[in-house]
Amino acid sequence: MHRFDIIIIGGGPAGAMAGITLQKKGYNTCIIDKSTFPREKLCGGLLTVKTMELLREHCPTLNPDHFVVKQSNRVHFYLGQEKVTSYQMKNTCYLTERSLFDHALIEEYIRNGGEVMENQRIKPADIDFATRTIQTGSHTYGYSYLVGADGCNSLLLKKSGVKNSNFYCIEGELSPDSDQMEEMMIFFGVAENGYGWQFPKKGYDCVGIGGVKSDKNILQHAVLFFSQLDIEPTNQRGAPIPSGRQPDLSLLPENTIVVGDAAGFVDPITGEGIYFALLSGLYGAEAIDAAISKQDISAAAHYTALVKPLRRNIAAALRLQKLLYRPIVLKKFMHHLRRRPAFGLFYLEKVIATNAYDYRNFIPAYFLKHRKRS
Numbered sequence: 001m002h003r004f005d006i007i008i009i010g011g012g013p014a015g016a017m018a019g020i021t022l023q024k025k026g027y028n029t030c031i032i033d034k035s036t037f038p039r040e041k042l043c044g045g046l047l048t049v050k051t052m053e054l055l056r057e058h059c060p061t062l063n064p065d066h067f068v069v070k071q072s073n074r075v076h077f078y079l080g081q082e083k084v085t086s087y088q089m090k091n092t093c094y095l096t097e098r099s100l101f102d103h104a105l106i107e108e109y110i111r112n113g114g115e116v117m118e119n120q121r122i123k124p125a126d127i128d129f130a131t132r133t134i135q136t137g138s139h140t141y142g143y144s145y146l147v148g149a150d151g152c153n154s155l156l157l158k159k160s161g162v163k164n165s166n167f168y169c170i171e172g173e174l175s176p177d178s179d180q181m182e183e184m185m186i187f188f189g190v191a192e193n194g195y196g197w198q199f200p201k202k203g204y205d206c207v208g209i210g211g212v213k214s215d216k217n218i219l220q221h222a223v224l225f226f227s228q229l230d231i232e233p234t235n236q237r238g239a240p241i242p243s244g245r246q247p248d249l250s251l252l253p254e255n256t257i258v259v260g261d262a263a264g265f266v267d268p269i270t271g272e273g274i275y276f277a278l279l280s281g282l283y284g285a286e287a288i289d290a291a292i293s294k295q296d297i298s299a300a301a302h303y304t305a306l307v308k309p310l311r312r313n314i315a316a317a318l319r320l321q322k323l324l325y326r327p328i329v330l331k332k333f334m335h336h337l338r339r340r341p342a343f344g345l346f347y348l349e350k351v352i353a354t355n356a357y358d359y360r361n362f363i364p365a366y367f368l369k370h371r372k373r374s
Helices: 013-024 049-058 098-111 155-159 215-228 274-293 299-324 327-339 341-353 362-373
Strands: 002-009 029-032 068-079 082-096 115-117 133-136 139-148 166-174 183-188 195-200 205-211 234-242 256-258
Touching (some): 002 013, 013 274, 049 274, 098 115, 166 215, 205 215
Parallel strands (some): 002 139
Antiparallel strands (some): 068 082, 166 205, 195 205
């Protein structure tokens, strides 16, 4: 039996960042993934400034030219089909293909000495918490710590009997409008607790819609949304996405943690997930390192402490989401943005792009400081 210090299930951004961080700290790790890289992944692919800064700090040898396909700093807001306002941001947004981005991270992990087992589909029954082993075919692998980075339908949550609270999205490809090749569009009022988007990619636009709690409901919303825009996206796919609600992780062993989508980390209002995946993967690695350094098996306790501010920020966003996405409130809010676009620009640049403020303090900061100053 081959033993590793840490086994990571899932090689997306959260799992790869956890692996990279742990390898740099000198641990022997392995990532097990059901696919072979590069592989397709449904995602809008937006990389904010804070995401790029995190990558530059913790993966300095990673070359953005290998995964950034477009750059844009202009976004249009719509309420249904009606354009409400447009923003020219100082900060650049970067757009990626997840096949390129995830592959670049996995290659960075391998360069740091990590081992990857691709095309390995494991079931909850293949994981034995008691013996700390995982069975893949005829092979058995041992671990001291286990990281679940395997998305909304996490094997570790299923094995523990934990139900995750997910939303859904539908995404497709569209031949771009030559006049808006470098511009992003956000459509509010087209889905419950969500929105539609159109982002420029290399040679096409990524168009999609996300929200609600049922795959059937989001499919109905998608059909209506695409018909209202008079478009027929090709290569349409659907997938669950985290809602931002925290699953009950108390049933997991203390040497086991979940990161990224599996742990519900996402901005509930914008749906941004890549930044939270990377950050939670980093925190997961630091929690395991702390547990080993202190000879304390409870990596889960260290992890809970590290992600507490992140959980509080997401909880504040969830409270705002409940209010904002009510149809009457959303309509009034969008009309407010039309009259006072400075508030929307502040939110985009100071909360979404850079995280200078979070959901707990950005509204007071705007009205008490920036609006008064302007």
